[in-house]
Amino acid sequence: MDMQKIGNFLKELRKEKGLTQEQLAEILGVAGRTVSRWETASTMPDLSILIQLAEYYDVEIKEILDGERRNDTMDKELKETLEKVADYSEMEKKKVASTGNKTFGIMFIVCAITIVAQILIAPVSRKMVAGETIALIVGGASYLVLMARGGLWDAACGKKRTALSDLVLSIIMSVIFTIIFSVTIIRIGGYSPTVTLFSGGFFVEIAILCFVVLRILSVWSKRKSDAV
Numbered sequence: 001m002d003m004q005k006i007g008n009f010l011k012e013l014r015k016e017k018g019l020t021q022e023q024l025a026e027i028l029g030v031a032g033r034t035v036s037r038w039e040t041a042s043t044m045p046d047l048s049i050l051i052q053l054a055e056y057y058d059v060e061i062k063e064i065l066d067g068e069r070r071n072d073t074m075d076k077e078l079k080e081t082l083e084k085v086a087d088y089s090e091m092e093k094k095k096v097a098s099t100g101n102k103t104f105g106i107m108f109i110v111c112a113i114t115i116v117a118q119i120l121i122a123p124v125s126r127k128m129v130a131g132e133t134i135a136l137i138v139g140g141a142s143y144l145v146l147m148a149r150g151g152l153w154d155a156a157c158g159k160k161r162t163a164l165s166d167l168v169l170s171i172i173m174s175v176i177f178t179i180i181f182s183v184t185i186i187r188i189g190g191y192s193p194t195v196t197l198f199s200g201g202f203f204v205e206i207a208i209l210c211f212v213v214l215r216i217l218s219v220w221s222k223r224k225s226d227a228v
Contacts, residue, residue, distance in 0.1 A: 005067030007041035013057045014039070028052055031223065048086040109176070111136050144217055166218065170210035178203040 014024050014035075021035040028035075028049060037043040045053060054061045061082065063069055182199040 001065060002067055003041040003044065006044070006064060007039045009064065009067040010053070011039040013053075013059065017057070027056070046086075047082065047089065051083055051086060108136070108140055141213075144213075163215065166211055166214040169214060170207050173210045174203050174207040177206050 014021070017024075019027075021039070022032040025032040025035045030049070034043075038045055050061050050064060053059075054064060057064075059069065178199050181202050185198060
C-alpha cells in the first residue's frame with residue numbers, strides 16, 4: 001500500500017469537489033490538520049472515515065487504498081460489512097475505555113476510604129497522610145491525562161461529556177478530598193469552627209480546580225479523537 005499515492009489521490013478528489021482542507025474537515029467532523037496529514041501521507045484515515053470519504057467522493061474504498069480510480073462501483077454488501085465492522089470497532093473501544101474508568105473509579109474511592117479509616121484508627125502521621133493523598137492525586141491525574149491523550153476520555157463515558165456532568169463529578173471528588181482534609185484537621189487537634197471554615201474553603205477550591213481540569217481534559221480528548 002503506497003501511502004503517498006493514497007494521499008495524492010485524496011488531494012485530487014478533494015480538489016475535484018472544489019473544497020479546501022478546512023471545508024472537508026468540517027464536513028467529516030475532524031480537525032483541518034487531520035486532512036492535511038492524510039494528503040501528505042503522514043497518517044491514514046480510520047475505517048469509519050474511509051467509508052465516509054468513499055461515499056462523499058463516490059468511489060470505492062479499494063480505489064482510495066489503491067490511490068487510483070477504477071471503472072466499477074463499490075459492492076453494496078462489502079460496504080455494509082465494513083460499516084458494521086467500523087461500528088463494532090468503535091463500540092469495543094468505548095466498552096474497554098468505560099470498563100477502565102469504572103475500575104479506576106472504584107480503586108480511587110477504596111483508596112480514599114482507606115486513608116480516612118487510617119486517620120481515624122491509627123495514630124496520625126502528617127507526612128504519611130500527605131504522602132498517600134498526594135500519591136492518590138498524582139495517580140488519578142496521570143490516568144485522566146493518559147485517557148485524554150488517547151482521545152478516550154469522552155468515549156469512556158458512553159456519551160459526550162457536558163459541563164453539568166463535569167460539575168457533578170467535581171463535587172463528588174471535592175467531597176472525598178474534603179472528608180480526608182477535615183478528618184486530618186480534627187485528628188491533629190483542630191476545633192470545630194476551624195474545621196468548618198477551612199473545610200468549606202477547601203471544598204470550594206477543589207471543586208473549581210476539578211471542574212476546570214475536567215473541562216480541559218474533555219476538550220483535549222475531543223481534539224485527539226478527531227485527529228485520529
